Amino acid sequence: MTINVRMAAVIQKITNNQKEFVSEGSNIKDLIQNIEKEFPGFKNHILTDSNEVHQFLNIYVNDEDIRFLSNLETAIKDGDVISFLPALAGGSF
Amino acid sequence: MVNNNENNSSSSFTPDEVMRYSRHMIMDQVGPSGQRSIKQARVLVVGAGGLGSPVATYLALGGVGKIGIVDFDVVDLSNLQRQILHSTNDVGKPKIESAKESLLAYNPNIEVVTFEEPLVADNAFKIINDFDIIVNGADNFATRYLVCDAAYLKKKTVIDGSVLLFDGQATVYKPGSGCYRCLYPAPPPPGLVPSCAEAGVLGAMTGLVGSIQATETFKEILGIGDSLIGRLVLIDSLSMDFRIMKIKQDPNCPLCGDNPTINELIDYDQFCGTAPLKEVHS
Numbered sequence: 057m058t059i060n061v062r063m064a065a066v067i068q069k070i071t072n073n074q075k076e077f078v079s080e081g082s083n084i085k086d087l088i089q090n091i092e093k094e095f096p097g098f099k100n101h102i103l104t105d106s107n108e109v110h111q112f113l114n115i116y117v118n119d120e121d122i123r124f125l126s127n128l129e130t131a132i133k134d135g136d137v138i139s140f141l142p143a144l145a146g147g148s149f
Numbered sequence: 150m151v152n153n154n155e156n157n158s159s160s161s162f163t164p165d166e167v168m169r170y171s172r173h174m175i176m177d178q179v180g181p182s183g184q185r186s187i188k189q190a191r192v193l194v195v196g197a198g199g200l201g202s203p204v205a206t207y208l209a210l211g212g213v214g215k216i217g218i219v220d221f222d223v224v225d226l227s228n229l230q231r232q233i234l235h236s237t238n239d240v241g242k243p244k245i246e247s248a249k250e251s252l253l254a255y256n257p258n259i260e261v262v263t264f265e266e267p268l269v270a271d272n273a274f275k276i277i278n279d280f281d282i283i284v285n286g287a288d289n290f291a292t293r294y295l296v297c298d299a300a301y302l303k304k305k306t307v308i309d310g311s312v313l314l315f316d317g318q319a320t321v322y323k324p325g326s327g328c329y330r331c332l333y334p335a336p337p338p339p340g341l342v343p344s345c346a347e348a349g350v351l352g353a354m355t356g357l358v359g360s361i362q363a364t365e366t367f368k369e370i371l372g373i374g375d376s377l378i379g380r381l382v383l384i385d386s387l388s389m390d391f392r393i394m395k396i397k398q399d400p401n402c403p404l405c406g407d408n409p410t411i412n413e414l415i416d417y418d419q420f421c422g423t424a425p426l427k428e429v430h431s
Binding site: 064065066075110111112113114116119120121123124139141142143144145 | 287288289290293311312313314315316318332333334335336337341342343348383385387388392393394395396397399
């Protein structure tokens with residue numbers, strides 16, 4: 057199963073500056089664990105100590121926010137695009 | 150569509166104004182009545198910086214009758230890579246001063262109201278009260294949450310945008326259809342997500358996102374098209390990839406959810422764990 061992962065520019069440093077890459081998993085939790093194997097430390101940037109997604113970051117399956125699906129248990133399938141999007145504040149005074 | 154019942158000179162046009170706005174008025178979706186709505190609209194732009202510059206410029210050019218600008222900073226040489234309201238001769242001047250001069254030079258038929266102070270909980274209601282639409286170009290999370298809360302509590306529409314590095318985002322929040330807290334319930338810890346000053350931003354990206362915000366503002370005033378309400382535009386300028394994500398109203402949102410716990414403005418520096426704005430920019 058091929059899952060396409062996209063990282064917002066501001067957090068690409070946690071995936072060695074890779075904006076897009078391919079990973080695997082049957083749900084979001086699996087996917088995060090698989091990405092962690094390739095990029096150690098990834099999970100800590102995405103999840104809290106109690107294994108919940110940080111509130112300043114959203115994970116989308118295609119164009120849907122997983123908070124309104126089944127959260128980390130949201131099933132994903134071949135070809136899905138998973139986006140990790142933290143809040144941005146830059147407007148610049 | 151913005152309703153404004155003032156029945157004065159704001160409802161008529163001089164021959165010069167008819168000529169100036171002719172490319173608007175010739176369109177069926179605008180026409181004289183739409184341009185009149187634009188003239189009667191009152192829009193507050195938070196921040197006269199990277200996003201505030203293109204937004205305010207296009208609002209002024211397009212004839213928005215009353216534009217408010219809130220900013221307490223002075224023009225710095227490092228601003229001039231992107232902030233088109235200010236020029237080299239303005240370095241050291243209060244931004245609201247050079248912003249007002251630029252906007253009135255573009256269009257002397259509008260009113261520009263300036264607030265040289267940080268937008269904080271103590272003054273937010275007083276400042277936004279006189280405006281129908283709030284355009285958010287703030288550079289920090291404390292102001293973003295403040296604008297979200299104040300606008301929701303006063304039932305104002307927020308046209309939101311942000312930029313960093315080569316990325317940009319834009320959306321529209323209207324009371325009853327989700328808010329910034331629905332999208333991001335809490336800010337990142339200080340230092341985790343860098344600012345433009347820390348990480349950099351491609352100057353032209355502020356023009357791209359600011360133009361989207363200005364476009365959404367005109368659509369909101371005119372009541373035309375499909376608003377970005379409930380949709381977040383994501384722009385990756387390196388691949389010139391535009392994507393749209395869905396934003397939903399969160400029933401658990403502390404501001405606009407089913408059982409709200411935020412019924413008044415709070416201490417946003419404490420909420421975001423940041424220093425007060427005056428100290429940040431001093």
